[in-house]
Amino acid sequence: MFGYRHAFHAGNHADVIKHGVYAFVLNYLQQKPGALEIIDTHAGAGLYELDSAQAQQTQEWRQGIGTLPWPAEHWPQLLQPLAELLTHINPEQLLRYPGSPWVALHSLRPQDSLLLCEWQQAERRLLQEQCAHPGVRSVQQDGLELLSAIHAKDRVRQLLLVDPSYELKTDYQQLPQALAKAVKRSNTACIIIWYPVLSNRDCRPFVKALAQASGHNAKTLHLQHLPQPGAQGMQGSGLWVVNPPWVLAEAIDQAMPWLNQCMGAGIGKWSLETSP
Ligand SMILES: C[S@@+](CC[C@H](N)C(=O)[O-])C[C@H]1O[C@@H](n2cnc3c(N)ncnc32)[C@H](O)[C@@H]1O
Numbered sequence: 001m002f003g004y005r006h007a008f009h010a011g012n013h014a015d016v017i018k019h020g021v022y023a024f025v026l027n028y029l030q031q032k033p034g035a036l037e038i039i040d041t042h043a044g045a046g047l048y049e050l051d052s053a054q055a056q057q058t059q060e061w062r063q064g065i066g067t068l069p070w071p072a073e074h075w076p077q078l079l080q081p082l083a084e085l086l087t088h089i090n091p092e093q094l095l096r097y098p099g100s101p102w103v104a105l106h107s108l109r110p111q112d113s114l115l116l117c118e119w120q121q122a123e124r125r126l127l128q129e130q131c132a133h134p135g136v137r138s139v140q141q142d143g144l145e146l147l148s149a150i151h152a153k154d155r156v157r158q159l160l161l162v163d164p165s166y167e168l169k170t171d172y173q174q175l176p177q178a179l180a181k182a183v184k185r186s187n188t189a190c191i192i193i194w195y196p197v198l199s200n201r202d203c204r205p206f207v208k209a210l211a212q213a214s215g216h217n218a219k220t221l222h223l224q225h226l227p228q229p230g231a232q233g234m235q236g237s238g239l240w241v242v243n244p245p246w247v248l249a250e251a252i253d254q255a256m257p258w259l260n261q262c263m264g265a266g267i268g269k270w271s272l273e274t275s276p
Contacts, residue, residue: 036157039114039146044123046131047096048097050065100161101116150186177213193210221240
């Protein structure tokens with residue numbers, strides 16, 4: 001049913017923004033001792049080799065993580081947690097790139113839990129091998145069903161990453177529907193949603209649907225980055241965040257000129273909106 005393999009795309013410009021923000025939010029939430037429930041609804045395989053046949057075929061990482069200075073020193077504050085993880089898994093050369101499961105696994109504390117959801121059997125098998133840890137559970141389930149079924153728990157904060165491959169165009173309708181249910185059931189969960197900006201699809205109706213699904217009173221943040229405006233295919237990506245930590249907008253604002261210079265080669269564009 002699905003042909004998407006994240007190994008072809010790992011470390012591309014969209015991953016750098018997504019994982020930079022995800023790692024920053026995790027780091028911020030883990031500054032408090034209370035338990036954190038982390039749910040990754042579309043987890044992928046977990047960890048990627050940048051010299052694998054798949055990565056070699058597309059070379060997408062060269063326009064993403066490959067454009068940032070290495071070793072990862074003097075990166076902006078937003079990217080510090082990701083830089084720390086990258087340095088940990090690449091003591092010398094940049095050869096490995098963490099998927100979102102590894103971003104969360106790296107900072108998991110005994111009081112936290114990590115639920116990884118992946119629909120494809122082959123990807124899930126890799127995920128289980130790469131993320132074997134007592135605090136981690138993986139399931140083969142529809143990630144959007146999981147999102148719509150979350151519920152608030154006493155004294156446990158929640159962080160969700162929702163990162164579909166959008167192979168099914170129905171994801172564009174079903175994701176806002178699932179989000180609307182999720183925010184009703186758990187109105188304090190921090191939910192990070194990724195979407196692609198494609199040359200052949202107007203993403204504005206989807207963003208509008210996300211805004212409606214989040215509810216009028218919800219705090220939201222919308223970041224869009226187009227490192228390759230006007231290019232055919234994926235020009236960039238967006239992040240829609242419900243209940244962002246208050247420090248996130250400022251950190252993004254500081255980091256984006258630097259990131260855009262690296263990955264957007266002087267022609268990239270970005271925008272950041274927060275509400276209320
Ligand atoms: C963009 S990739 C995930 C990348 C990963 N979140 C990361 O940042 O490293 C999307 C993944 O979702 C999986 N997938 C597609 N439809 C799904 C569904 N309905 N439920 C759960 N996983 C799904 C795909 O097999 C693919 O591995």
